[in-house]
Amino acid sequence: MSHLEDSILEQPGSSAAQELAAYGAVAEFDSPENLLEAIRSARERGYSRLDAFTPFPVHGIDEALGEKRSRLGWIVLIAGLAGAFAAFMLIWWTGAVDYPLVVAGKPLFAFEFSVPVIFELAVLFASFGAVIGMFLFNGLPRLYHPVFQHSRFERATDDRFLLAIEADSDCFDAGGAAEVLRALGGEHVEVIAE
Amino acid sequence: MSERNPCNPVSLPGDEFPEGASVLDATSRRTLLKLMGASLGLAGLTACSRPVENILPAAKGVEDQIPGNPLFYATAMSLGGVATGLLVEAHDGRPTKIEGNPDHPFSRGAASAFHQASVLGLYDPDRSREVMHEGQPSAWDEFAAFAKGHFSAMAAGERLRFLSQTVNSPSLEAVRAQALNRFPQAKWIEYEPISEDEALAGAELAFGRAVRPIYHFDKADAILSLDSDFLALDSQTVGYTKDFAARRRVASEKDTMNRLYIVESQFSVTGAMADHRLRMRSGDVPEFVADLARELGLLPAGLNVLNNDPRRRWLAALARDLKKNAGRSLVVAGPRQPAAVHAAAHWINQALGNAGKTVTYVETPRRPQIAALKELAAEMAAGRVETLVILGGNPAYDAPADLEFSRFVKKVAVTIHLGVERNETGVLAKWHLPEAHYLECWGDARALDGTASIQQPLIQPLYGGRTAVETLALISGHKDQRAYDIVRNCWLAQWPGAHGEKTWRKCLHDGVIPLTASPRVEAAPDAKRIAAALAARRTATGIEVNFYPSASTWDGRFANNGWLQEAPDPMTKLTWDNAALLSPATARQFGVANGEVISIAAGGREIEMPVWIQPGHADQSISLALGYGRTACGHVGHGAGHDTYALRTSAAPHVVAGASVTRTDRTYKLATTQEHHSMEGRPLVREASLDTYRKQPAFAHKPDEKTNLFQLFPRFSYDQGNQWGMAIDLNACIGCNACVLACQAENNIPIVGKEQVMRGREMHWIRLDRYYGGPEEDPRAVTQPVACQQCENAPCESVCPVAATNHSPEGLNDMAYNRCVGTRYCANNCPYKVRRFNFLDYHKDVQEVEKMAFNPDVTVRMRGVMEKCTYCVQRIQEKKIQAQAEGRRALRDGKILTACQQTCPADAIVFGNINDPQSRVTQLKKQNRDYTILTELNTRPRTSYLAKLRNPNPELA
């Protein structure tokens, strides 16, 4: 029981001040199952903005959180096509336009001998698209995040599962959220400041 | 460099080319040009200069010289007392390239490997650079002073001896006459290890007088060579090859060819060309000749050693063929054969009516040399020689071992040695005098038939060397006479009146002096004497040892020439070494393999040599190349090979009988450029008999051979403008190394050294692939010159990651050296393996003076760069620019000659524009013998080959 928690319980009046600057209420669960359980019921109670922090991707958590499928695929597709086009332009322009040379009686440009490089550059660009896109979607790199303040956050990358009811969800009030979390079996419930 | 060069005082120059050049060995071409400017500027100060010496370029007057444009001068180089007329290319006063002189009767535009390499000899940094007196540096003035005192004190000179190499210079003869006039008691001895002694003795025996046979191979239909390598080492000039090749070349199946029979012990270049080759010990040849004489009915058909011998049939067929071609046949005896064989050859030629047709005789001033040298050695031993003047040569190294020259020379009070290098003899001499290289001094020389040429200098003596005539004049006349005056006066004396000067200029220009050939003589051989001599011959049994000149070092004089050392022997493909050549059977008999060292003992002398098994060599016979194992020569030749003179005696200078061989447990590393000698049944060299050719003119092409193969991309069209191509007539190519050396000189190809050759990294752009066919004991040999084939669909180009090798619009496979990164992928993908990679910085040890030999028109490649034959693109460009300057667009066929083509004595290589239907190369490519190698790869090579033909005697076929 952290004293932050106690303070919330003892002086509800002051909670408004907390709410303004709050990131949200965060609780710890000991297994993926309990976490999913908590998420579902929290959503039933109308909390729209939930987030979970887990040491590994928990199966079915997206459905529970009501997250849509990632659109990363499009980024990768576009990047890949760009790579292919860049390779084609490189080979065609250097070989057939800028400095045409007769080599082994072969044409200045031909699709046949361009395939390997076009393929490789397509894959290269696409891979960068996937990785960079993923980090951008995730707003990473971001070296600070409020949830790091949670006293037991280090367990979230080890063996515990944190659930956050974020301050910007409908009908959020720090005290209530904390209550709910505790009710759902969450331990170490803490309201974390922004 | 420069501190190693004692700049001898040279007076201010007044003539067209820089006298200053002699102090320039350490400096760059730029400086040389500066000096040239200066020298021209100072031209006025003739008061303090020697008389102006005009040399005349063959092509243009010097006033036309444009810096950067080469000039050609006619001169002559002598080898073994026989001169060959040459044209020398000079870049800004530096001779860089040797070509044959088209006007010279025994060159006709061709030059041999030795001629080609001689330009490197000029710039040899190990050449003798200063006068040495008892091992201490001295100067010409000091020697002059000494000579004045020493020789003027001398009365008739009964204790004075002169020893020179074979004299073939009219001016030297003249000065010699003066000298012997001054010292009536003195004697003059000529000696060279490779001499005509036996031939002279043979002539003496046959005709009772010294005459020299001149062969006319162009007139001969049937030729018998008796142990004579007349296409290569046994003729010191290229004229014979020209004539011979002319009779091998055929335009169509209707043409005829000559037929060559050869009887020899070692497998020679001539043997490889032969239509019928009978390998036998040199010692057996006299018997063979006797039998031939009997077969021809010259000798009573008495006892016949070949009576029940398989060779009997051979002999009979040969005899019939010679008879059939009476008047058009020719018998040639080799220099290693005894007098009797030469005499018999003369006799047979006479009997067959060849004399006067295929062979003529001229007077020769030559006299047997070994006998004279033996006499001299005896005198020296007896202490009867006080002063010995050695004008050139290296007797301490190459005199017959039994004369112990180097021992007795110490008994001579005053020995004076004039030499291009301070060799084994030079280090023993009291005085050593640096001799001028033939490219840096005036002189004159007689060709095989006596035709004289003026020897023009291309550059001032680099190290202040002087010629034999100058030295001799200094000795006998005590006056410092210039070779120019001596030579010029000598000739002007013969052209009295106003025309003298004009004639002189013309002779300089042409490189030949008309009407100087020795008079022909009609001589009848004395049958009785010859028969007696033949009867007197007894075949010796046991192992015999033959000595033959090296294709690289000749008699040892070229030992320090890296180009020649690295040029693979035409038959063995050995570089940097000589070896004891054995037949496979004899090798088995001794239980030795390649590289194993054997000790050869004969006449109480013994040498150790590594073995090299030579297929087709006569059994029971060992061939040793002379000219290796030099002890006092430059850094290049030092320790290359083994000295075989140690086994050579005045009694048996050519063939030693009754030798014994013992194995040692040592082995010796030999460097060869070709490790595999069979064609593995691949159609690389395509060969047929003249008969087969007549029956099926298209034999060179397999019936299923497709020339227009399918290819993925449309074929690139090369039908516009000049399209360069080459045709090589394998029927004419004799496999001498002339093209290899010419290419090396033209294209600044580096010398890599023995160790690198053993690693397979030789750099020659053109190589001579020599294959054996038939039984190992007695194979046929064929040679195929292979350089870049300039493929239109070049496999090397498509794999180069940086496009450093690509195609020019004229169909050349170009290399951009400064683009090459050195992946070696192109070389891997070249099916002809003609690309050469600079694995190391092969120019690292090139000294400044050697750089003067570089062709300024060709890039010197750094390490890590790939290089290969360019069809002499620099020559193509030069002629194209010329043509444009002269306002012509079209290039006349034959204007552009590649270096290999220009020097080829057999005219086997033809280069030109294949888009021009009239060009010679197009004509040749139209021939039905024309084929390309590895056609099935669709590389579409621009170089094609004309299939080889042999003309065997139907009786023996």
Place this chain on the structure above:
Amino acid sequence: MADLAIAQELNPALVLGKPGYADVTRKVAGIVEGRMPRVWYIAIACTGTLTLALAAMLAYLVTTGIGVWGNNSPVGWAWDITNFVFWIGIGHAGTLISAILFLFRQRWRTSINRFAEAMTLFAVACAGIFPLFHTGRPWRAVYWLFPVPNPALHIWQNFRSPLIWDVFAVSTYATVSALFWYTGLVPDLATLRDRAKTRGRKIVLGLLSLGWRGSARHWRHYELAYLLLAGLSTPLVLSVHTIVSFDFAVSVIPGWHTTIFPPYFVAGAIFSGFAMVVTLMVIARQVFNLKQFVTMKHLENMNKVMLATGLIVGFAYATEFFIAWYSGNRYERFVFLNRAFGPYWWAYWTMVCCNVFIPQLFWLKRVRTSVPAMFVISILINVGMWFERFVIIVTSLSRDYLPSSWGYFRPTPVDMLTLAGSFGLFLTLFLLFVRFLPMISMTEVKGMIAADSAHSGDRP
């Protein structure tokens, strides 16, 4: 559902002793946070020395020229390109395990993929050295590696050349493998960050983990990105050795000019790659006592892959001979007879023994599951695979079309030290990896444990 089924069937052998999530963290992170055993210091001392030898040899090469190697004419490529292909081949197992087995839901890859990916990167790094330095003037290779015009000539690259394809394939492969590897590392780095005691570690790991916090939203994009990377790496890894094989297949040299090369080379690459993984894994598992996570099941599966790819390679050898005979091409026939009975027969038969005969022992479960046996065999396989490349490259070049220019290649001491040095570099990088980074993906192992417990009721 399918993956669950597989999970059930494989599960018992994939993780032993039902560890909890924390046990995984403690075990794996513990290796990185704790002290290295003494053997590690001894090992890195040796490999470090070898690495220095490599540096010295390369310096000597660059200052003197390719001549310090045994390469000659006709054998323009010898140990240099042999080593290149060898290392590239090794570098295939990593991506294969991470990507292809991932797509095939082969969950046994989980505890070995990190290890294998690291090995891939280090192998590719070693491979890269050889094409770069085999020119003797690496500073010039810049014109070749990148499309920059030569200052003197402004010539561009020749995209018809397989070497250019190589440059793009290998550099792409190296980059993508690195991305793949790093992406997989980020969550584990976050774990290490949160366990870090010292400020220094906190900062470094904080930066490396990019502030990863395991948010559900992160995982959503992360899993898709990982899947896409796997999807991209799969054709990539197949293309790389295909293109490397083009270096030979596209040429005109008999013995090189063969359409069979792409599949044959890829199979060979997987073969040697798995062999190298086993060799190293067997040691690591012993030294760091990872038997709990790298179980016999993993090793046995890898041995099965080796057996399969070994058979493919053997089949390729046989096919080459058949085609050589069937084509009726005299040069083709000669080359293969020459391989088996020519001057390099010893190399050929070493190759056949190590790659075809010896791996057949893996048919026996006893051998397949014996650690010492698989250790020895996996090493022999890599010896054989090195010789395979040597045989293909050197024997073909040493005797091609014109018998006059046939030659024999002899390596120099510099050749040998360079090869040894490349092993030094490879192992050094590896030792540093096990010292500083989690060699098993904690995230994935935890994920697997979770999935298993999900349907086997009991909680970890």
